Amino acid sequence: MTLPRCCASDGLSSEWMADATSANKSVLDYLYPPSPRDAWKRGSIESVWRPVSRSCRLVPAACYCFHVKGSPIKAENPDAWRDSVSIANNPSGKRKCELCKNFNNCSCLAPSKRGAAGISGMSTQPVPGCLFGDMRPGKLLAVIGACRRLGITHIIEEGRYGGLSAYVYALHGFKVTSVELLPIDFVASALRESAPSIVHAVGDGSVLVPELVRKASHTERLAVIFDGEKRHKAYRTYKKISDRVHLAIFDDSFHERFHNFLDSHRETAWHTNLDSAFLGAHGPSMAYYHFVLVRGGAWKDGDELW
Numbered sequence: 001m002t003l004p005r006c007c008a009s010d011g012l013s014s015e016w017m018a019d020a021t022s023a024n025k026s027v028l029d030y031l032y033p034p035s036p037r038d039a040w041k042r043g044s045i046e047s048v049w050r051p052v053s054r055s056c057r058l059v060p061a062a063c064y065c066f067h068v069k070g071s072p073i074k075a076e077n078p079d080a081w082r083d084s085v086s087i088a089n090n091p092s093g094k095r096k097c098e099l100c101k102n103f104n105n106c107s108c109l110a111p112s113k114r115g116a117a118g119i120s121g122m123s124t125q126p127v128p129g130c131l132f133g134d135m136r137p138g139k140l141l142a143v144i145g146a147c148r149r150l151g152i153t154h155i156i157e158e159g160r161y162g163g164l165s166a167y168v169y170a171l172h173g174f175k176v177t178s179v180e181l182l183p184i185d186f187v188a189s190a191l192r193e194s195a196p197s198i199v200h201a202v203g204d205g206s207v208l209v210p211e212l213v214r215k216a217s218h219t220e221r222l223a224v225i226f227d228g229e230k231r232h233k234a235y236r237t238y239k240k241i242s243d244r245v246h247l248a249i250f251d252d253s254f255h256e257r258f259h260n261f262l263d264s265h266r267e268t269a270w271h272t273n274l275d276s277a278f279l280g281a282h283g284p285s286m287a288y289y290h291f292v293l294v295r296g297g298a299w300k301d302g303d304e305l306w
């Protein structure tokens with residue numbers, strides 16, 4: 001399907017993305033192993049994609065429901081909710097938002113204790129600690145494929161959470177800067193151990209991302225992934241840096257009619273959930289896990305490597 005908003009000469013057409021994502025055999029083998037069951041049972045995140053590393057355990061109904069800094073386990077971090085950005089976790093029952101009152105004790109992932117069984121009874125590995133991710137293989141493939149085709153050298157990702165997406169980009173050869181407002185302590189240490197090249201930036205991405213982009217060397221080709229701020233807010237940050245960025249990626253992009261908003265701003269964009277060829281090849285569930293790639297101002301004709 002050729003989308004009206006993407007035309008071949010602008011890049012980011014369905015065909016452009018198919019070429020970008022089918023040429024990466026090593027990435028395809030990593031993200032879509034021949035036996036996913038085997039990958040789940042025995043694979044490690046160095047060799048095959050899995051949504052959690054082997055050294056995570058599930059902590060049932062004892063965690064904050066919304067993001068906090070430090071440990072997500074309430075008993076280990078009882079005052080974390082007092083931070084103004086985590087106030088939706090207020091244990092007094094006074095909730096900042098209507099939706100939040102249905103959330104009290106949630107389950108979360110945390111590092112397994114040494115020698116104990118990990119998640120689903122798997123044997124654990126001492127390194128690289130507990131990392132987990134929100135990005136489905138189809139999204140990772142779209143990012144890595146487009147970035148490789150464009151010769152991107154440096155990915156700045158706003159929103160680290162469980163750290164696995166940052167880890168996967170670093171594993172596939174990109175310089176990565178990971179920006180997080182509320183870093184989870186065990187995720188930061190697992191990343192430092194397993195992917196020491198990743199630069200950690202702590203704070204609000206609306207401030208830090210423009211600073212990082214401004215400081216980046218002009219020899220670098222940049223992609224920025226907005227997975228902290230969403231949609232219109234993320235776009236405001238993006239507009240401060242669009243001329244320096246080859247590619248911008250906005251996660252959870254189909255709420256608030258963001259696709260129409262991008263059209264009205266005449267952005268060249270490719271949406272996971274609108275490309276039926278990509279959905280057919282890389283998973284129909286992508287229709288519900290939408291994100292969008294936007295052509296940045298630094299992307300000039302002829303920048304593609306193939």
Ligand SMILES: C[S@@+](CC[C@H](N)C(=O)[O-])C[C@H]1O[C@@H](n2cnc3c(N)ncnc32)[C@H](O)[C@@H]1O
Binds near residue numbers: 067157159163204227
């Ligand atoms: C959806 S999670 C990121 C998931 C991660 N990229 C992955 O794919 O596994 C969103 C994260 O963004 C962080 N965040 C939210 N607003 C932010 C901001 N303005 N700056 C930096 N991080 C932010 C949250 O604390 C949370 O950890």
